[in-house]
Amino acid sequence: PSSRKGAGICYNHHYSCMRYSPLICPNQKLVEKLAILRRHREVEGLDIQALGYERAISVPFPRVITTNDFHEVSELPHIGRKILSKIQDFIQHGDIPECRTILNETRYQSLVLFNTVYGIGPSTARALYSSGLRTIKDLERHYGVTSRTNDSNDNASLEHLDRSTKTGLPDLSIKVGLELREELIMRIPRSEVEEIRDVVMNELAHIRSGCVSTITGGYRRGKIESNDIDIVISHKDLKPGDDQVKGLCAELIRCLYDKRLLTHVMYLSSFREHNTLRTTHWDSLQKALTVFILPDSGKGQKRIHRRLDLIFALPEVYHTAIVGWTGSTMFERDLRLWAKEKKGMKFDSSGISRRHDSKLYFPKSEEEVFELLDLEFIEPALRNA
Ligand code: DGT
Ligand code: MG
Structure with a gap:
């Protein structure tokens, strides 16, 4: 490995491995709104756009952003024109209108809900939605699962492990993901x-x-x-x-x-x-x-x-x-x-x-x-x- 020239922690560095990223940042509310847009792109399979939001969210700003900061924010890495306009919306109105629209969409609600089942990723969720399913109850009917109640014992799940160890194959079907969903979330x-x-x-x-x-x-x-x-x-x-x-x-x-x-x-x-x-x-x-x-x-x-x-x-x-x-x-x-x-x-x-x-x-x-x-x-x- 070569010399350390150019190395050094800096809040606006291009690479996040050269920035300090605490758990909570001064612009947490804005981050939460942008995260809705990111999640929306992700569940819709728009991976490049989702990554764009994820990158933007990962760039810290050392203080709460106000109107006076727009120029500085526009020069941060990974903040393009589109994302800057969303930030502008947020500073001016305390909200990003598109977020409200997304949160009210049945499609978004179902896709996010389906992704809470271990084993269901964005593309499976979209396929299930396309076939008319909307709720967890719909999924349970579709996969032939009865809800796991508090007093159910573990025999059902042990059966599944038996099967997986016998075949030597990984086995957690969506069915088991559904049975355990309420606990795993x-x-x-x-x-x-x-x-x-x-x-x-x-x-x-x-x-x-x-x-x-x-x-x-x-x-x-x-x-x-x-x-x-x-x-x-x-x-x-x-x-x-x-x-x-x-x-x-x-x-x-x-x-x-x-x-x-x-x-x-x-x-x-x-x-x-x-x-x-x-x-x-x-x-x-x-x-x-x-x-x-x-x-x-x-x-x-x-x-x-x-x-x-x-x-x-x-x-x-x-x-x-x-x-x-x-x-x-x-x-x-x-x-x-x-x-x-x-x-x-x-x-x-x-x-x-x-x-x-x-x-x-x-x-x-x-x-x-x-x-x-x-x-x-x-x-x-x-x-x-
Ligand atoms: P969470 O959701 O509370 O578990 O949050 P994290 O940050 O623990 O997320 P997790 O468990 O998905 O991943 C932990 C880190 O481990 C993640 O930042 C990248 C790495 N990682 C996760 N899955 C894989 C994998 O399949 N292969 C490799 N090489 N790294 C992985
Ligand atoms: Mg983890």
Whole structure:
């Protein structure tokens, strides 16, 4: 990696990995309105426009924007004429008229609602809408699901896991997404994230001692409540090239399942499969997307199903994986772009390499990951781009 010329944190830098992005910004209300426009473009499959809004939203402004700031705002990166006019609307009227129109559209309401079902993305949602479906009840009829009631036990979901482990295929059909929807849409408080990590790591310690873990995702960036739990796991004293981590993921999953802590595995990548997805290097991560439920506490507290992602990293890419899974999505996108466009490097959560000769780098800390990419270190709490 070359010299640090041109590096330096700046609120109006083109790349979000060179800006400080706190969880809450001075223009939060404006951001929330622009997020409706972004979401609208996203559910309608207008990906380029959605990304345009996402980029604009990610650019911080150090104070509440007023009319006097228009010139300065117009010179910010990623703020084009169209978005500037929406900002103008907001400053003048305290609202963006298009947002009100969108929120009143039945189509928008249904598409957003359908996307709350795990397994239904924007294009499936549009197809379902086109076939005349509008509500969750409509979806339940369509997929043959009866609502999960509070006193229903877990037999139904365990059946699904049985099927998936027998076939070895990932299995969380939309049907299960619908059955669990009301639980999976509930946000997870930090204390429960930590409790789940402790239970998982405790089970893993019985399988192999010396494993290490970091809770990543929104939790690590300081979010009070998360939509899911992301944990990156490795082993503290395995040497590069040692592939003992490789068996751990499947073993842990089996063990958690047998104890009825894990009820569904939607996706389980293999190290090999991951390698084929990448053009050059990596056979270094294994990912399990699952549904987890804590055991009854015995205090009458109702436990609910939570989305849990487990990422097993070979020791040499542990810190790279932590950076890659801490997010935000925009921060990650810009890390990859910065590495590629400015540094001739390739970065993703499974490895860092130099593009021209595919030389691999194995940073020994998170700080070293930033250093390798010629970036100033940014605390996770300021990666909320
Ligand atoms: P939330 O919604 O409260 O869970 O918020 P986040 O920020 O934790 O969002 P999440 O869990 O979707 O993703 C966490 C970060 O991990 C995200 O910024 C990028 C990364 N990430 C998510 N999914 C993947 C994936 O499939 N592959 C890789 N390499 N990274 C991913
Ligand atoms: Mg997450």
